[in-house]
Amino acid sequence: MILDPASGTPLPLAGQLLRLHGPGARGGNHSARRPTLAAELQQEQLEVITRPHSSLEALAAEIRAGRTYADSLARMAGARIAALATSPLPVTPHATRTGRYDVLQEKFALTAREQLTCGFHVHVSVDSDEEGVAVVDRIRPWLPTLTALSSNSPFWNGTDSGYASFRTQAWNRWSSAGPTDIFGSAQAYHALVADLAGTGVVNSPDFDARLSANHPTVEVRVADVCLESRDAVLVAALVRALADTAAREWESGLQPDRVPATILRQGAWRASRSGVHAELLHPVTHRPATAGTVVATFLEHVRDSLDDAGDTGYVEESLVRILRQGTGSTRQRQAMERGGLAHVVADATSLTQQEPAGNRQELVSASC
Numbered sequence: 001m002i003l004d005p006a007s008g009t010p011l012p013l014a015g016q017l018l019r020l021h022g023p024g025a026r027g028g029n030h031s032a033r034r035p036t037l038a039a040e041l042q043q044e045q046l047e048v049i050t051r052p053h054s055s056l057e058a059l060a061a062e063i064r065a066g067r068t069y070a071d072s073l074a075r076m077a078g079a080r081i082a083a084l085a086t087s088p089l090p091v092t093p094h095a096t097r098t099g100r101y102d103v104l105q106e107k108f109a110l111t112a113r114e115q116l117t118c119g120f121h122v123h124v125s126v127d128s129d130e131e132g133v134a135v136v137d138r139i140r141p142w143l144p145t146l147t148a149l150s151s152n153s154p155f156w157n158g159t160d161s162g163y164a165s166f167r168t169q170a171w172n173r174w175s176s177a178g179p180t181d182i183f184g185s186a187q188a189y190h191a192l193v194a195d196l197a198g199t200g201v202v203n204s205p206d207f208d209a210r211l212s213a214n215h216p217t218v219e220v221r222v223a224d225v226c227l228e229s230r231d232a233v234l235v236a237a238l239v240r241a242l243a244d245t246a247a248r249e250w251e252s253g254l255q256p257d258r259v260p261a262t263i264l265r266q267g268a269w270r271a272s273r274s275g276v277h278a279e280l281l282h283p284v285t286h287r288p289a290t291a292g293t294v295v296a297t298f299l300e301h302v303r304d305s306l307d308d309a310g311d312t313g314y315v316e317e318s319l320v321r322i323l324r325q326g327t328g329s330t331r332q333r334q335a336m337e338r339g340g341l342a343h344v345v346a347d348a349t350s351l352t353q354q355e356p357a358g359n360r361q362e363l364v365s366a367s368c
Helices: 014-021 056-076 099-108 129-150 166-171 186-198 229-252 261-274 291-309 312-325 328-353
Strands: 036-039 046-049 119-125 209-211 217-224 365-367
Touching: 014 036, 014 046, 014 056, 036 056, 046 056, 056 229, 056 328, 119 229, 129 186, 129 209, 129 217, 129 229, 129 261, 129 291, 166 217, 166 261, 217 229, 229 291, 229 312, 291 312
Parallel strands: none
Antiparallel strands: 036 046, 119 217, 119 365, 209 217
């Protein structure tokens, strides 16, 4: 979010910041040394994109560098950057004027006009569309846990929404958003995408996990932008391990859980509602269980992949911290109690730029 440093109100300055960034910004020039920035649906937000990485340490460094750089541009325009998934203060967003976004604004009306949300998308490379669809089919029950661990959007239009991730609720207004049923093959996946386009409603589906249209990757899209960079690194590590585990299951002939998407939607709702502070839907039994139990089950599910990548220690330490201290949503509510919504934004602005002490062992590419 691009914010007024005094009031905390979002400011429609993305175009100005991208002009300060210079040529090639909106095209996503990954070859440049400087961080890659891009426009988003609304002018009050800015997307920061990393290059692909194989190590968490390198990914963490680039996430921090991207946030610092975006904030330096915002300061030139009299603003600041904060990693918030929704605005704590009321806002009337200003649409980014491009052909694609103009169509969305016209077609989806209030849904598009109100859609000022910041997600965290993680891409993991796959060898083929068949492997990618096999991964998408097998990671479905585990995705709500990522929403819970990344939850960072308790406020909406100046009030406490009652949700840990209200971004998830706002995002699911889009017609193709949410969990999917089993595809079974790349052919079936592409046939459904073509059928969706044939309805005249959507050209690119907003599935929780999908094959990227532009890269040889699976793109996981369920996380809020994380208030702290170390939490973003955790989510990336878990997504990579989840995809790797799913690919191994596919190669061994293990079939995906055929739980209906309607049930998975209930798991996503629970994760959105309470984050890690109440029961979640267990990814195996699909019945309520404590957040600690669900997180422990997730960890055991991906442990072999984490071990192979050398990420187990970082992930275990991070999960213990989040279960003990809470997520960005927890931090926002604590700031609200101390000083109101303006303090929420000030605290988030400070924490977005702060590199936490400890946990420095910081694959994948990310956009937030």
